Amino acid sequence: MELQGEREKVIIVRYCEIHLKGKNRGYFEKVFQENLERALKGIRHEIRRLSGRYIVEGFEPGREEEIVERLSKVFGTHTLSIAYKVFADLETIYQTVLSLAPHAGSFKVQANRADKSFPLNSMQLNAEIGARLLAARPQLNVDVHDPQHVLYVDIRENGTALVFANYVKGAGGMPVGTAGKGMLLLSGGIDSPVAGYMIAKRGMKVDAIHFHSYPYTNLQAREKVEELARLLAAYTGGITLHVVRVTHIQEAIHRSCPAEMMITLLRRFMMRIAERTARRCGGQCIITGESLGQVASQTIEGITSSESVLESLPVLRPLIGMDKTEIIEVSRRIGTYETSILPYEDCCTVFLPKHPLIRPDLAQVVREEAKLDVEGLIAEAFATEETLSFS
Amino acid sequence: MIYFDNAATTRPDAESVSAALQYVQDAFFNPSALYREGFAVHKAIEEARRQLLRLLAPQGRHALLFAGSGTEADNQVLFSAARRGNLVTTEGEHAAVYEAAKELGKRGVEVRFAKLEKSGAVNAADLLAKVDAQTALVSVIHVNNETGAVNDVAALARAVKTKNARTLFHSDGVQAFGKIAFSLPAEIDFYTISAHKIGGVRGAAALAHKKGTALAPLLYGGGQEEGYRSGTENTFAVMQFAAAAKKRLEALPQHYQNAERLRNALLALLDKEFFTPLSDPSGSPFIFTVSARGLRGEVLQHMANERGLLVGTGSACSSRNRYSRVILACGIEEKMADGVLRLSFFGNESLEEAEKAAQILNACARELYAKTR
Numbered sequence: 001m002e003l004q005g006e007r008e009k010v011i012i013v014r015y016c017e018i019h020l021k022g023k024n025r026g027y028f029e030k031v032f033q034e035n036l037e038r039a040l041k042g043i044r045h046e047i048r049r050l051s052g053r054y055i056v057e058g059f060e061p062g063r064e065e066e067i068v069e070r071l072s073k074v075f076g077t078h079t080l081s082i083a084y085k086v087f088a089d090l091e092t093i094y095q096t097v098l099s100l101a102p103h104a105g106s107f108k109v110q111a112n113r114a115d116k117s118f119p120l121n122s123m124q125l126n127a128e129i130g131a132r133l134l135a136a137r138p139q140l141n142v143d144v145h146d147p148q149h150v151l152y153v154d155i156r157e158n159g160t161a162l163v164f165a166n167y168v169k170g171a172g173g174m175p176v177g178t179a180g181k182g183m184l185l186l187s188g189g190i191d192s193p194v195a196g197y198m199i200a201k202r203g204m205k206v207d208a209i210h211f212h213s214y215p216y217t218n219l220q221a222r223e224k225v226e227e228l229a230r231l232l233a234a235y236t237g238g239i240t241l242h243v244v245r246v247t248h249i250q251e252a253i254h255r256s257c258p259a260e261m262m263i264t265l266l267r268r269f270m271m272r273i274a275e276r277t278a279r280r281c282g283g284q285c286i287i288t289g290e291s292l293g294q295v296a297s298q299t300i301e302g303i304t305s306s307e308s309v310l311e312s313l314p315v316l317r318p319l320i321g322m323d324k325t326e327i328i329e330v331s332r333r334i335g336t337y338e339t340s341i342l343p344y345e346d347c348c349t350v351f352l353p354k355h356p357l358i359r360p361d362l363a364q365v366v367r368e369e370a371k372l373d374v375e376g377l378i379a380e381a382f383a384t385e386e387t388l389s390f391s
Numbered sequence: 392m393i394y395f396d397n398a399a400t401t402r403p404d405a406e407s408v409s410a411a412l413q414y415v416q417d418a419f420f421n422p423s424a425l426y427r428e429g430f431a432v433h434k435a436i437e438e439a440r441r442q443l444l445r446l447l448a449p450q451g452r453h454a455l456l457f458a459g460s461g462t463e464a465d466n467q468v469l470f471s472a473a474r475r476g477n478l479v480t481t482e483g484e485h486a487a488v489y490e491a492a493k494e495l496g497k498r499g500v501e502v503r504f505a506k507l508e509k510s511g512a513v514n515a516a517d518l519l520a521k522v523d524a525q526t527a528l529v530s531v532i533h534v535n536n537e538t539g540a541v542n543d544v545a546a547l548a549r550a551v552k553t554k555n556a557r558t559l560f561h562s563d564g565v566q567a568f569g570k571i572a573f574s575l576p577a578e579i580d581f582y583t584i585s586a587h588k589i590g591g592v593r594g595a596a597a598l599a600h601k602k603g604t605a606l607a608p609l610l611y612g613g614g615q616e617e618g619y620r621s622g623t624e625n626t627f628a629v630m631q632f633a634a635a636a637k638k639r640l641e642a643l644p645q646h647y648q649n650a651e652r653l654r655n656a657l658l659a660l661l662d663k664e665f666f667t668p669l670s671d672p673s674g675s676p677f678i679f680t681v682s683a684r685g686l687r688g689e690v691l692q693h694m695a696n697e698r699g700l701l702v703g704t705g706s707a708c709s710s711r712n713r714y715s716r717v718i719l720a721c722g723i724e725e726k727m728a729d730g731v732l733r734l735s736f737f738g739n740e741s742l743e744e745a746e747k748a749a750q751i752l753n754a755c756a757r758e759l760y761a762k763t764r
Binding site: 255 | 687689690692693694696697712762763
């Protein structure tokens, strides 16, 4: 029996952690729903809140996969299901379950009844639909403990039922915008997009800043960073990218300071510029992709040197204890890896010393830096700033 | 803006673009269609084909089939004619031949790469030594796209055929056609030409092939181009190609002389403290390659770009393809290969442009040297 026309596909979005937040729950739910709305920009839809989840409906048939793909990236989403919304009478429900049921293997029906006036309770509904399925599909068998397939029936209060057979895993975490705002140092590498992802996952709004040294680096390197920002934006609900040229700073360091101190000193400039940009834009912290000891500038001495220039903002380093392989794993999962490994240099090798300082001595760094017109160089860098938005 | 990257692509000739526009407007018909309008377009394409053959191979020994790009034409020859025995080619080939040859190698064909002279021309003795009784195809680029070195492909083809009469000979003539006077000799079985290096648009190229020589299609379908290359013809690009080629060949003597003047001016004016010419004076005057040893070519290119000069480069700010494979194959050391810039002309540029370009490059090199030494 064909039921087309009588049933509509809808998407169930279940959220996580939000219910833990007690008094703040209303606020978290509001932000989460706004983020869902933003993720569906350009697709006609309605989002309704039921207890503990949202229902997306009213979209054009055939777009459900795309909607699930987009919503699965919204932090706060625990799981999603594509469900059929049908009239809540037993025959219609059974026919819908039948259309989703496998032809062989073990299964169970898991009914849930919010509408207590429905004639059968959950247990009875499980038994009734299960029995009918067994009769219709002799190769099926029931296994309530470890079934291969679960068929879900959810009787709503308004005389409708949701029937579905699949769960899609969402991005998890907290709704972006519920945990303040940070400024991510975004290079073209593997680590920084992962760092941004991880912090956004905890609910923080992320903006990014990228430093380039054109003409020593090329336009492809810049395009690659923009692409990374675009990829991150799908998780962070849009991203503002600040692009700042630091060529003249590299040249000045090269001219006046020891070669092996290039990275140490440049990092300090980047931190200063990032902090000032963050404060101007309402950012409350700096986020970096540093992982302890991964490269020379990421030793504790290197970190001490770069962090000591900050005036008031803390630095979040979500990757600090992760191995490269673990970072790569996340990078692949979130879809930034393939872009990150494009071979364009994001920092010019012309100025890179053969042996960078591994354990810079802060006092010596400060002494060398004193040879430079720090404020003048920073002002010159800000004069090159460009701001791009990705949604 | 001074545009000295004509070996990459040229500005399409406006006159022939206007003339050919009718084929994307009123005369848009499919040339395979059997009504008068379609047949008229078919006739126009055949006239374009005859015109190009008159320019390239007037003796009537060769036929010409249109392709979508020089790369496609090169690939068609290699994958058609080098299926067994061995393939002999050079280390100075354009990627369209070089990568196709490497792919054939993976598929079990023995591929032999002949060494280059310092100029980028093939070492003829090494090439001939690699040809034997099993050699199915020899492919030698006519004008090296990175250094401008000219291979005497007519003589090489003769020598190859003397050694093995059954060996087929292909030459990629993309940087030669319309740039050096040349008429296709009988010994060359396949010859690739492309529109967009001589004032044509992208999307049109051609393969001249000796009549009676077996050639397999790369694309199968509706049987266009006598079955050698199926796919509805790109009428606009083909018509514009023929018109641009005709115009170009008529202007070639002046453009050639002028290109020599431009090259000589740059040779004289570029600061010897920074720039070493890599192109040999005997090469095509349309391509002048220099190295700013110790400076990075791509950085210089960016700096020149900001001052309004567009040039090509032989190195990249990239961890892959950092140095040009061809430049290294010329025996040039890495420090030199890192600083490669390629200046290439259409032939109608003014001497003032060359002088200005030299000034810009000298200033960039001085500045970069001062900043990075």
